[in-house]
Amino acid sequence: MSEPHRVAFHGTVVTAPLAYAPGDLVVADPAAGADVPPGAVRATYPPRASDAAAIAELVTRERPPRLVAAGDGAALDVAKYAWTLVAEATRPDLVLAPLGAEPWRAFAPFTSLYEPDGERVSRRDPALGNVTVVIDTRALAGRTAAVRHLHRADSAVHAVEVLVGRRAGAWGRALAAAGLTALTADDPAGDITAAGLVTEAFASAGLGLAHAVASPLGALTGRTHDTINVLLAPYVVEFWGERIDWTAPASGLGVAPKASAVADRLRELRDRANVPQTLRDAGLDRSVLTSAVPRALRSSGIPWLPAPVTAEDISGLLDRAWAAP
Incomplete structure (x- = not known):
């Protein structure tokens, strides 16, 4: 419910x-x-x-x-x-x-x-x-392309997390979907409109696993969460795989309703924002990953994920994101 x-x-x-x-x-x-x-x-x-x-x-x-x-x-x-x-x-x-x-x-x-x-x-x-x-x-209009595309990718991740979480009702899901639609306008005002719509959605519905992990990693390393959030998102989608229904986020992203297609689209957005592919490439020390796990499990969004996760699940996710093959 x-x-x-x-x-x-x-x-x-x-x-x-x-x-x-x-x-x-x-x-x-x-x-x-x-x-x-x-x-x-x-x-x-x-x-x-x-x-x-x-x-x-x-x-x-x-x-x-x-x-x-x-x-x-x-x-x-x-x-x-x-x-x-x-x-x-x-x-x-x-x-x-x-x-x-x-x-x-x-x-x-x-x-x-x-x-x-x-x-x-x-x-x-x-x-x-x-x-x-x-x-x-x-x-x-004077923002750099990297800043703009990082924001756009971060908003997309927020929207996807609302749409696959269990907390959002029809209103929150509609807001998140509208945010993805606003991003397709590909103009500066549309970027901010998308941010507003998706923020209104997650302020009530909360966010998901990417944010739960990105937030403590950002706090532990003194970084804004957006880069880490965008970096982690494809790994999180692959972690869920076909266990969950990707129809709603895939529709907003303009891809097939499959985990692989959603992950690939999020990688495209990541690459346009010049975000590294792995946590290691982003300069995070591997030792900090262990400290992030218990903090991630305390995130307010954890009870509303599509399925329960364990400390071992999050550790495995971070291992893959730190040095993916």
Whole structure:
């Protein structure tokens, strides 16, 4: 039985050039481009909870009418986390402009930041679903091909995981399928639309095995999860094989409803994003794989996978992904 869909994003989406206004407190990283106003807070990777706390202090002290974040998902999450730390009665309007990697974070009702020891700290706040997201097609057109295709591949993996999981109901599955359709538009606005649709799907339905493993590997190595997620996805599809029905994701990806066809399509998306084929090629030390296994098993999506998995299953998956023949 699926879970009921709980609407996560109920904010405003604007397709227009991002315009900064006097008094804005701006958080930006290099993906925001050169038009960032003087005095903007520069965000760096990895996003730290301490950085968010410092921004929250600035907001509390200066009382800007808007807190504007522009750039990669890390910059968005730092600003989002800071905004949740401000007293609700004095929060400014929050405006998010996804212009680089991980644009889905603009639509998510949660944040993920890192402590100095590398531990990932997540914070969920329903209020984060009621913000303004700006889709700036002119700025998005300036993204590098590698960044754009990495986002597209990551969104596709998210959608596939929703469609084969057991938690999504008809509403969540329709959103995930619509996200795959939006990716076929192959334009910058369609990319962000796809991210929003799929994020709305997985915010309620959760994700699957690729994400369960990619998240701890990213936390342990200080990397964004998207590269690892995209790298792992074909191996995960092959792990499931023909034990599950691939009709829905295959339809969205435009391939035959077979595990081999879905895996090959995800490899094509991986290669277009210049993602390595193996975890070894990606520079991950083999010793970190063992540490990721128990963390992966604690992922919220594990109970909703198409079939139960064990520590041995995940270890075997990681072995194949580390050095595939």
